Amino acid sequence: MTKFSDLNISPAILKSVKRMGFEEASPIQAATIPLSLEGKDIIGQAQTGTGKTAAFGIPLIEKIDHKSQHIQGIIIAPTRELAIQVSEELYRVGQDSRIRVLAVYGGQDIQRQIRALKNRPQIIVGTPGRLLDHIKRRTLKLDNVHTLVLDEADEMLNMGFIDDIEAILSSVPENRQTLLFSATMPDPIRKIAERFMKDPELVRVKAKEMTVPLIEQYFVKVQEREKFDVLSRLLDVQSPELAIVFGRTKRRVDELANALNLRGYLAEGIHGDLSQAKRLSVLRKFKEGKVDVLVATDVAARGLDISGVTHVYNFDIPQDPESYVHRIGRTGRAGKEGMAMTFVTPREMGYLRIVEQTTKKRMIPMRPPTWSEAFEGQQRMTMEKIGEAIKEGSIEEYLNVAKELLTDYDPIEVTAAALKLMTKEPDKTPVQISDERPLPTKKDNRNGRKGKHSSSNHHNNKGRKPRRTNKNYHKS
Numbered sequence: 205m206t207k208f209s210d211l212n213i214s215p216a217i218l219k220s221v222k223r224m225g226f227e228e229a230s231p232i233q234a235a236t237i238p239l240s241l242e243g244k245d246i247i248g249q250a251q252t253g254t255g256k257t258a259a260f261g262i263p264l265i266e267k268i269d270h271k272s273q274h275i276q277g278i279i280i281a282p283t284r285e286l287a288i289q290v291s292e293e294l295y296r297v298g299q300d301s302r303i304r305v306l307a308v309y310g311g312q313d314i315q316r317q318i319r320a321l322k323n324r325p326q327i328i329v330g331t332p333g334r335l336l337d338h339i340k341r342r343t344l345k346l347d348n349v350h351t352l353v354l355d356e357a358d359e360m361l362n363m364g365f366i367d368d369i370e371a372i373l374s375s376v377p378e379n380r381q382t383l384l385f386s387a388t389m390p391d392p393i394r395k396i397a398e399r400f401m402k403d404p405e406l407v408r409v410k411a412k413e414m415t416v417p418l419i420e421q422y423f424v425k426v427q428e429r430e431k432f433d434v435l436s437r438l439l440d441v442q443s444p445e446l447a448i449v450f451g452r453t454k455r456r457v458d459e460l461a462n463a464l465n466l467r468g469y470l471a472e473g474i475h476g477d478l479s480q481a482k483r484l485s486v487l488r489k490f491k492e493g494k495v496d497v498l499v500a501t502d503v504a505a506r507g508l509d510i511s512g513v514t515h516v517y518n519f520d521i522p523q524d525p526e527s528y529v530h531r532i533g534r535t536g537r538a539g540k541e542g543m544a545m546t547f548v549t550p551r552e553m554g555y556l557r558i559v560e561q562t563t564k565k566r567m568i569p570m571r572p573p574t575w576s577e578a579f580e581g582q583q584r585m586t587m588e589k590i591g592e593a594i595k596e597g598s599i600e601e602y603l604n605v606a607k608e609l610l611t612d613y614d615p616i617e618v619t620a621a622a623l624k625l626m627t628k629e630p631d632k633t634p635v636q637i638s639d640e641r642p643l644p645t646k647k648d649n650r651n652g653r654k655g656k657h658s659s660s661n662h663h664n665n666k667g668r669k670p671r672r673t674n675k676n677y678h679k680s
C-alpha cells in the first residue's frame with residue numbers, strides 16, 4: 205500500500221487529493237507517479253477504473269510552474285465527454301495549487317474557447333480535431349509545453365486519429381515528456397507509440413486478467429430477433445441501478461432507446477450524430493439518475509467515469525476485444541462491483557472466444573430469463589421497495605386505513621393486491637428493432653485475425669477511410 209505522502213508530492217496536491225477522498229495511491233499511481241516526476245516517458249497500462257487519470261494528472265500538476273502564464277501541459281482525449289471529465293478531475297487535483305485547466309472540444313462555440321484561452325490556462329485538455337483547429341488559427345501556442353499526455357493512447361494512435369495526433373505533436377517541443385495511458389495496448393500500436401517517445405518505460409500493472417475481477421462477466425447466446433425481449437427480461441430480473449446498453453450503430457442506439465421507452469424504461473441514447481448540447485444533457489441526466497438506462501455507441505466506451513453504473517449490456521458483441529474491455533469497464537470502477545452481459549448470436553461465437561483469449565477470462569454462459577422469471581424479478585423489486593418504506597418509517601398516516609383493510613380482507617390478499625398495483629409487469633409491447641448485419645464469420649483463432657486496421661473488419665465502410673466512418677465520435 206502506497207500513501208500519497210510517500211510519493212514526494214507537494215502539500216497543496218496532497219490536500220486536494222485528500223479532499224477527493226483518495227486514501228492511498230492505486231497501483232498504477234504508485235508505479236508511475238515517481239517515474240513521471242523524474243521526467244521519464246511512460247506507457248502506462250492498467251485495468252479500467254483504477255485511477256489512470258490521477259496517475260498522469262498528479263505529476264503533471266506538480267510540474268506546472270504556477271507563476272508562468274504559458275500552456276505547459278496538453279492532454280489529448282478521444283471524445284468530447286472524456287476531455288471534459290479529465291479536465292474536471294485535473295481541476296480538482298490542482299485546486300489547491302491554483303492551476304488553470306481548460307477543455308477544448310468540438311461542438312462548442314470556438315469563439316467562446318478563444319476567449320477562455322486568453323485567460324492563460326496552464327493545462328489544456330482537448331479532442332484532436334478541435335486542438336488542431338486552434339493550432340491552425342494560432343489561438344493555441346504550444347511552444348512552452350513540457351508534458352504531453354495521450355489518454356486512451358491506443359485509441360488515439362489508431363487509424364483515423366494518427367494523422368491528427370502527429371500534426372499536434374509537430375507543434376509541441378521535441379524535448380517534452382510524453383505519457384501514454386490506457387487499459388489496452390495492442391503491440392502494433394505500442395510500436396507506433398514508441399516512434400515518438402524517448403526511451404519509454406512500459407509500466408503494466410500486473411494482473412492475471414485484462415478486465416477487472418470485480419466485474420462478473422456473462423454471455424447470453426441469443427438469436428438476433430430475440431435480443432430485445434431478452435434485454436427487457438434481464439432488466440426486469442436484474443433491476444440495475446444504472447445500466448449502459450451498447451449497440452453497434454447509431455440507428456441501433458436510436459431504435460433501442462425508443463423501444464425501451466415504449467416498454468416503460470427510462471432510457472436515452474447517446475451517439476455522435478446528436479448535438480453536443482444533447483450529448484451532454486443525456487449524460488447529465490444519467491449521472492443524476494433521471495435516466496436509468498443509457499444506450500450508447502462506443503462513444504461512451506472509453507474512459508467515462510460514472511459512479512453507480514452496476515450493469516453493462518453488450519446488445520451487440522463488439523468487433524474487437526479492446527472495445528469489449530473498455531465497454532464493460534464502465535462498471536466495476538474504483539473497487540465497486542459490476543456485472544456485464546454480452547449478447548452473442550450463434551454465428552458470432554468466434555468473436556466471443558477471441559475476446560476471451562485477449563482478456564484471459566472466460567465469460568460464464570447465462571440462460572435468457574423466461575417471462576415468469578422477469579415477472580418474479582419485478583415483484584421482488586416491489587417487495588424491496590415496500591421493505592425500504594417500512595424501514596424509513598413515516599407511514600403513520602397510512603396505518604388507520606391499513607387496519608381497516610385488514611379487518612375486511614385476508615392479509616396475504618391485501619399484500620398481493622398492493623404488489624399487483626405497484627409492480628411493473630414485464631412489458632410485451634411490440635417494438636421495431638431492425639436486424640443488424642452479423643459480423644463476418646470469424647474463426648476461433650486470434651492468429652488468423654487481421655489487424656484492426658485491415659478493411660476486412662470494416663465491411664460497412666463503403667470504401668471510406670477506416671475507423672473514422674465506423675466510429676461516430678470523431679467530429680471533434
Ligand SMILES: Nc1ncnc2c1ncn2[C@@H]1O[C@H](COP(=O)(O)OP(=O)(O)OP(=O)(O)O)[C@@H](O)[C@H]1O
Binds near residue numbers: 226230251533
Ligand atoms: N487513489 C484513489 N483512491 C480512490 N479513488 C480513486 C483513486 N484514484 C482515482 N480514483 C477514482 O477512481 C475512479 C476511476 O478513475 P479513472 O477514471 O482515472 O480510471 P481509469 O483508470 O482512467 O479508467 P479507464 O480505463 O476506464 O479510463 C474515479 O472516480 C477517480 O476519481
Ligand SMILES: [Mg+2]
Binds near residue numbers: 256
Ligand atoms: Mg481513464
